[in-house]
C-alpha cells in the first residue's frame with residue numbers, strides 16, 4: 001500500500017475536489033493551479049455486473065499549451081470501490097465477516113454476488129496477505145480492541161475487530177478506512 005491516495009464520498013465528493021482544483025497542489029510536482037480533469041476509471045461491481053460504472057476520476061497536471069505542469073496524472077477514487085476488484089467495499093466487508101464467523105463455504109453461500117467461488121477464495125487470499133499492512137495502518141487510528149479471552153481468535157478476526165473499532169460509526173468500515181487513511185484496503 002502506498003500512502004497519500006485520494007478518496008472521496010460519491011459524486012458530491014468529486015465536485016468538492018473539482019471546485020478546489022485550481023487551488024490544489026499536484027501530488028507529484030507540488031505546482032498549484034495546473035490540475036485539470038482527465039476522464040474516468042470505470043469498472044464493474046456487484047451493483048452493476050453488466051455495465052461499467054465510474055470507480056475513480058483522473059486528474060492531470062497539465063503541461064499542454066505551454067503550461068508548466070509535470071504532465072502526470074493521478075486518480076481520485078470513490079471510497080466504496082476497490083482497486084482491481086469488481087466488488088464494493090460493503091460486499092467485501094460482509095464477505096470477510098462471514099468467513100471469520102462461519103468459514104469460507106458458508107460465506108460464499110451467504111454473500112450474494114456475481115463472482116465465482118474461486119474468485120471469492122482469491123479475494124480472501126488477497127485480504128489475508130494484506131493483513132499486517134492493514135493492522136499497521138489501523139494503528140494510526142486507534143489501538144486494537146480487547147477481545148474476550150475465552151475463545152481463540154484468528155488473526156483475521158482481530159483485524160476485523162480492529163477495523164470496526166477504528167470506524168465505529170461507519171456502516172462500511174472498509175470505505176471509511178480508505179477515505180481516512182488514504183490508502184487502499186487491499
Ligand SMILES: [Zn+2]
Pocket residue numbers: 026027028029030031061069070071072
Ligand atoms: Zn504536477
